Amino acid sequence: MHARPFIDSLDFARNGQQISGEVLVAELSRLADLLSDTEGKLSYKILGGVDKFTIPYLSLDVSGVCHLVCQRCMQSMDFEVVVSTSVQLRDQAGLDQLDKNEVEEEFESILAEAQLDVWHLLEDEILLSLPFASKHAVGMCQAVDEAGKRQEESHPFAALAKLKR
Numbered sequence: 001m002h003a004r005p006f007i008d009s010l011d012f013a014r015n016g017q018q019i020s021g022e023v024l025v026a027e028l029s030r031l032a033d034l035l036s037d038t039e040g041k042l043s044y045k046i047l048g049g050v051d052k053f054t055i056p057y058l059s060l061d062v063s064g065v066c067h068l069v070c071q072r073c074m075q076s077m078d079f080e081v082v083v084s085t086s087v088q089l090r091d092q093a094g095l096d097q098l099d100k101n102e103v104e105e106e107f108e109s110i111l112a113e114a115q116l117d118v119w120h121l122l123e124d125e126i127l128l129s130l131p132f133a134s135k136h137a138v139g140m141c142q143a144v145d146e147a148g149k150r151q152e153e154s155h156p157f158a159a160l161a162k163l164k165r
């Protein structure tokens with residue numbers, strides 16, 4: 001059992017701190033709602049820093065496997081989580097300013113909280129990384145109505161023969 005970590009985000013970034021660990025998929029309830037089961041765990045690493053414009057940021061890396069529902073056959077499928085991104089830390093005035101400017105920022109900005117919930121942040125980024133409609137690779141579905149198609153696809157010469165005709 002891992003304790004839910006919190007960081008003082010600005011302090012963390014300015015001092016170039018880092019935190020790494022693992023989180024059970026089951027702990028991320030918003031993510032878990034979208035999955036076929038809550039098995040598995042994800043590894044993460046967060047590194048703080050300050051960019052050349054003196055904006056504090058957090059760089060995030062998350063990896064691991066969770067189980068999405070295939071939107072073709074509705075069966076479970078492995079999904080490899082690969083998140084590698086950075087978020088900039090802003091105070092509320094800074095965020096409001098960004099909203100007003102409506103400029104497409106290169107990096108996402110979040111509120112610089114003194115008690116930033118690390119897992120919550122990771123979960124946000126994982127949710128953003130999920131495909132709109134996850135599907136097994138072509139021909140890998142288990143559904144009965146896919147069986148015919150699967151056979152056809154596994155015989156490339158059949159398609160070739162059709163072309164020659």
Ligand SMILES: [Zn+2]
Nearest residue numbers: 070073136141
């Ligand atoms: Zn499928």
